[in-house]
Amino acid sequence: YLLSADYSQIDLRALAHLSQDPGLIAAFAHDEDIHALTASKIFGVPAGEVTTEMRRNAKTVNFGVVYGMSDYGLEQATNLSREEASQFIALYFEKYPRVKEYLEATKAQARKLGYVQTVLGRRRFLPEINSSNRMVREAAERMAINAPVQGSSADIIKIAMINLHREMERRNLKSKMLLQIHDELLFEVPEEEVDILVVGKSSNETGVLGEMSQGSQVNLGVIGA
Structure with missing residues (x-):
């Protein structure tokens, strides 16, 4: 086998430890879907209403932060406009x-x-x-x-x-x-x-x-x- x-x-668990961000720590402590949680904040919808595309974009933001991704990089990696990408990154840092x-x-x-x-x-x-x-x-x-x-x-x-x-x-x-x-x-x-x-x-x-x-x-x- x-x-x-x-x-x-x-x-992301390493990032939670290094940053000691309460939101990230709580998400992992409660075994939550970190990408859906981020999508909920970024798109302003309840976690239960997060779509597959929303979660995919949030996942790109979550990992992009680890790689120092800019709004331009996020725009290129998703179907977001530059303005939307910039807003998403700002909302991410607002949550964490x-x-x-x-x-x-x-x-x-x-x-x-x-x-x-x-x-x-x-x-x-x-x-x-x-x-x-x-x-x-x-x-x-x-x-x-x-x-x-x-x-x-x-x-x-x-x-x-x-x-x-x-x-x-x-x-x-x-x-x-x-x-x-x-x-x-x-x-x-x-x-x-x-x-x-x-x-x-x-x-x-x-x-x-x-x-x-x-x-x-x-x-x-x-x-x-």
């Missing part, structure tokens, strides 16, 4: 004000120190952050925003892989970890060990994010041979 372990919305504060503080810290770091202290140096060339400087600012979030996610996944490998060895399992695809791990699992790995996911959810205030949610999928 192939078993897939997907660490649900790990980048601590995220905006965190992003600005992160850029300021990068200018001062010359680097940003993940929750585990891994540093990304940004010598171009104070460049006199606007395009070079803005590219470094986007890296400053993105690196702590995606870098922390990468740290977490690597820790999960180490923990899982050690546990599989401890139990003398025949299962094999095949590969990592960003926030997903893929395993080759004998039929008799499928239930063992499924049960083991709960301890991995709570143990992997020891450095973060936001717990993880691991979605499992099993594909028959």
Whole structure:
């Protein structure tokens, strides 16, 4: 069997931890659909009336913020006009004000120190952050925003892989970890060990994010041979 372990919305959970935004933290604490919640705010409709297209646009905004996306970038990635894209980003920061504060503080810290770091202290140096060339400087600012979030996610996944490998060895399992695809791990699992790995996911959810205030949610999928 192939078993897939997907660490649900790990980048946004990392952003919630780093920014300590109450809205994001509450959404994950109550296991809400973060994209539908954002769409509800942006479009001014109840969560139950959010359409597929609304949610898709909100998802682009949610992840776009992590990548330092501008109104132009959002316009290109969706069917929104530039004015609508600008308004959506403003509404996003209105709903999650601590995220905006965190992003600005992160850029300021990068200018001062010359680097940003993940929750585990891994540093990304940004010598171009104070460049006199606007395009070079803005590219470094986007890296400053993105690196702590995606870098922390990468740290977490690597820790999960180490923990899982050690546990599989401890139990003398025949299962094999095949590969990592960003926030997903893929395993080759004998039929008799499928239930063992499924049960083991709960301890991995709570143990992997020891450095973060936001717990993880691991979605499992099993594909028959």
